[in-house]
Amino acid sequence: MGKVKVHRASPSLDMTPMVDLAFLLVTFFMLTTKFAPEEPVAVDMPSSISEIKLPEVNILTITISTDGIVFFNMDGKYNRQELLGKIGAKYGIPFDDQDKEKFSLLPSFGIPIQGMKQFLAMSPEERKLVNQTGIPADSLNNQLADWVVFARTTNPGLRIAIKGDRESNYPIVEKVINTLIDNRVTRFNLITNMEKGPIQL
Amino acid sequence: MSEVSQQGGGGGKKDGKVRSKKSSTKIDMTPMVDLAFLLLTFFMLTTTFNKPQTMEITMPDKPKPDDVVPEVNEKKVLTLVLGENDKVYWYKGITDPKIEVANFSADGIRKVLLTQNAQTKDMIVLIKAMEKSKYKNMVDILDEMNITDMKRYAIVKVTDVDKELVKESNL
Secondary structure, rough: OOOOOOOOOOOOOOHHHHHHHHHHHHHHHHHHHOOOOOOOOOOOOEEOOOOEEEEOEEEEEEOOOOOOOOEEEEEEEHHHHHHHHHHHHHOOOOOOHHHHHHHHOOOOOOOOHHHHHHHHOHHHHHHHHOOOOOOOOOOOOEEEHHHHHHHHOOOOEEEEEEEEEEOOOOHHHHHHHHHHHHHOOOOEEEEEOOOOOOOOO | HHHHHHHHHHHHHHHOOOOOOOOOOOEEEEHHHHHHHHHHHHHHHHHOOOOOOEEEEEOOOOOOOOOOOOOOHHHEEEEEOOOOOOOEEEEEEOOOOOOEEEEOOOHHHHHHHHHHHHOOOOOOEEEEEEEOOHHHHHHHHHHHOOOOOOOEEEEOOOHHHHHHHHHHOOO
């Protein structure tokens, strides 16, 4: 009987260009992405107009959190293993190869050397729960100085970067800077966020 | 629906030709696309584009005992004292200074630096950070040095005299 059939366009459409684009973007992001290493504290960096980029390798980072806790980090797996050996020898704490292996994979840490062996024995999940007290940087017990000195003997091309929180008090930063100067590190970097400079007339 | 199309296809049988049944060349791409977009979203959200900037500073070596300390004309010295609550106190000269306060905005310390620099040839800026100041203040003031293109500046320890001055000024 006289039924009028409405001609319908096919509901399936050609998705090929979209898929091409999607995969292009996936490939791009997969290749450009670099996973940020996990940090024990979130640091909100101050901003500056400086446009010097931080180099990717040979970096020693000293992180200072809001409450003035000092963390240490260095890149280079084998350098780190060597560094732990040297530090252990100075403080009379023997670290075996297993400790060194674990240490080489550690993110930033703020643990006095005396507690390091115990800290390394933990699983990564347990380490997150540890309340890190920071690396002592006082004039009486300046372990930070030893870390810096031994790190520089291990890797002479090391650049030192200070990553301080905006709200951390200046005296603690001053203490870190003085520690560096005392060990003849006079050139170092302050890690900052980018800020737009005023328009130059 | 499918029956209709089969019937239509069956019409060919009348010719007596045997047609090999071809499977469709189109495959359902939906799951693949789902996965592709899932990955795309994941990488887009986890990626961080801005590499951190750094500010390079070079501090002087510790003075050796036999080093001759260079003498400077005190009229050329501008002292900035970083205080609490993002305040910066400044004064010109050393003896009997007149202390004033400014903030970190473009109309604050930047203006002071530019006007003072225009008035004084070879001005030397001393930056002194008090205990209550924040790291941010120090980075900001170093940044101002770059912005205003100061040639000579130094980070110095704050003295008791400066603390007194700031306290007396009540600014």
